Amino acid sequence: MPTRPRRPRARLRPAHLLRTVDLAGTGLFALQGGLVAAAAGLDVFGVLVIAFVTALGGGIIRDLLLGDAPPAAFCEVAYPVTAFAGGAVVVLLYTSVRDVPRDVLIPLDAAALALFAVVGAAKAIDHRMSPLLAALLGTVSGVGGGVIRDVLLGGVPLVLRSDVYAVAALAGAGVTAVGLRYGGPRVLVLALGAVVTIVLRLVAVWQGWNLPRVAG
Numbered sequence: 001m002p003t004r005p006r007r008p009r010a011r012l013r014p015a016h017l018l019r020t021v022d023l024a025g026t027g028l029f030a031l032q033g034g035l036v037a038a039a040a041g042l043d044v045f046g047v048l049v050i051a052f053v054t055a056l057g058g059g060i061i062r063d064l065l066l067g068d069a070p071p072a073a074f075c076e077v078a079y080p081v082t083a084f085a086g087g088a089v090v091v092l093l094y095t096s097v098r099d100v101p102r103d104v105l106i107p108l109d110a111a112a113l114a115l116f117a118v119v120g121a122a123k124a125i126d127h128r129m130s131p132l133l134a135a136l137l138g139t140v141s142g143v144g145g146g147v148i149r150d151v152l153l154g155g156v157p158l159v160l161r162s163d164v165y166a167v168a169a170l171a172g173a174g175v176t177a178v179g180l181r182y183g184g185p186r187v188l189v190l191a192l193g194a195v196v197t198i199v200l201r202l203v204a205v206w207q208g209w210n211l212p213r214v215a216g
Contacts, residue, residue, distance in 0.1 A: 022119065023082050025112030030055035030086025032109065033149050035098060037090075040153050044091050050149055051087025052080065058144025062120050062137050066127045106205055107198075113165070114172055114197035117142035118190050121173035122180060131177040138173025139166055142197075164204035164211065172197030 033054025037047040056073040063071035073079045090097055120141025124134035143159045143166045150157040159166040176193030180186065203209070 018119070021115055023078060025115045026055045026079055026082045027086045028108055028112045029116075029145060030083040031089060031097065032105070033145070034087040034090030035094075036149060036153065037087075038094050038098075047091055048084055048087040050152060051090065052083045053152065054145040054149045055083040055086060056080070056145060057148040058116060058141045058146075059120070061144045062123070062141045065137060065140070066124060066129075068123075068127070107202065110168075110198045110201040111194075113142045113169055113201060114194040117169040117173040117197055118176040118193040121176040121193065122186070122190060125177055125180045129177075131174070131181045134177035134181070135170060135174040138176060139170045142166075142169035142173070162210055164200065164209045167211065168197045168201040168204065171200055 030051040034047045034051035036054075037050035042050065056079060059073055060071040063069065063073075117138045119138075121134045121138030123141075124137040125131070129137065146159060147157040172193040172195075174193075175196050176189055179189035179192065
């Protein structure tokens with residue numbers, strides 16, 4: 001009796017998985033930016049703008065510095081849509097989103113930070129940047145959007161005055177840049193860089209670490 005040929009199982013390719021996680025990180029950063037904007041008293045349009053720049057600002061700066069124009073965020077509609085969707089969630093469900101436990105948001109934020117930092121560093125290495133410059137651009141990818149957010153809201157960027165946040169991104173991006181520059185396996189190097197960022201960030205929050213201040 002003839003049997004029906006089996007269909008090959010669809011495999012989730014690393015590139016597709018990375019894109020999915022990247023979009024999830026974009027949405028989370030947009031959500032956080034929208035929450036900060038709403039708490040600052042901005043109107044609906046202001047919340048959406050801040051959500052957008054928080055989620056995509058770092059990547060846009062990185063791409064412009066690399067001479068990669070137009071930036072990747074403008075080459076695929078899924079990214080701006082995801083960013084605006086994160087802001088819309090805050091607009092529509094602010095009270096519910098505001099009450100999400102901090103213990104849930106911090107690990108998710110650390111994972112998104114790690115992803116943006118290591119992917120940014122990897123892209124810089126692909127553009128033949130030195131490991132030092134690639135690490136810096138990876139850090140910009142991770143924290144640039146938050147810096148723009150804080151400046152637009154009239155404050156000193158949080159990453160410049162408290163929390164081991166940018167330093168965690170720099171550490172993970174540095175590991176990624178050096179590993180890729182010297183021929184390490186790409187997936188393993190990206191994973192290691194992400195783990196460094198996540199662990200350093202979570203331990204810093206757990207232990208209450210902050211960098212020393214010059215005065216005061």
